[in-house]
Amino acid sequence: xxxxxxxxxxxxxxxxxxxxxxxxxxxxxxxxxxxxxxxxxxxxxxxxxxxxxxxxxxxxxxxxxxxxxxxxxxxxxxxxxxxxxxxxxxxxxxxxxxxxxxxxxxxxxxxxxxxxxxxxxxxxxxxxxxxxxxxxxxxxxxxxxxxxxxxxxxxxxxx
Numbered sequence: 001x002x003x004x005x006x007x008x009x010x011x012x013x014x015x016x017x018x019x020x021x022x023x024x025x026x027x028x029x030x031x032x033x034x035x036x037x038x039x040x041x042x043x044x045x046x047x048x049x050x051x052x053x054x055x056x057x058x059x060x061x062x063x064x065x066x067x068x069x070x071x072x073x074x075x076x077x078x079x080x081x082x083x084x085x086x087x088x089x090x091x092x093x094x095x096x097x098x099x100x101x102x103x104x105x106x107x108x109x110x111x112x113x114x115x116x117x118x119x120x121x122x123x124x125x126x127x128x129x130x131x132x133x134x135x136x137x138x139x140x141x142x143x144x145x146x147x148x149x150x151x152x153x154x155x156x157x158x159x
Contacts, residue, residue: 002069012068013061019093020057024050027096033103040153056140060089063126063133070129081125088118105155112151116144 024030034046067081091114099108119141127134 002071004069008069009062009065012065013058016057016061016064016089017054019089020053023093023096027100030096030100033100037154038157040150040157043150043153052143056143059136059140060085063130063137066130066133067126072129077125077128081122081129084118084122084125088115088122091115091118099151105151105158109148109151109155112144112148116141116148119144 030049031046064082064085067078067085070078073079091111095108095111095115098104098111119137123134123137123141126137
């Protein structure tokens with residue numbers, strides 16, 4: 001493994017956090033739309049989302065850093081894992097904009113399902129390079145599945 005670097009770790013974590021922050025900035029007023037929608041069962045209060053996402057973005061960045069610093073790239077596994085990481089982060093970036101800015105609930109639900117699939121692929125690909133990188137992203141996988149349920153529930157209840 002490459003030598004541990006706090007600076008590089010912070011770059012990965014801050015980059016992931018910035019993706020969420022810029023997406024939120026572009027998406028606009030979260031609270032207004034969320035409070036207007038009929039929510040499916042088990043929907044958490046709005047204040048839960050920024051807390052959870054801050055933690056999840058940090059875990060994503062940490063996991064990606066572990067993959068990046070791995071010297072093992074047998075069969076391109078490291079490169080594939082980082083490619084899937086970037087793909088899921090891109091879809092993640094778009095979700096809030098589609099849901100909150102454009103209020104396209106069905107499109108957001110489809111994006112949420114795509115995101116959950118990409119997160120699953122990321123966790124699997126991370127596992128091939130680093131077990132820990134995979135494990136620390138399991139909460140993200142579970143949350144993305146739950147978010148898909150919420151997104152489809154919001155679409156269905158608010159058609």
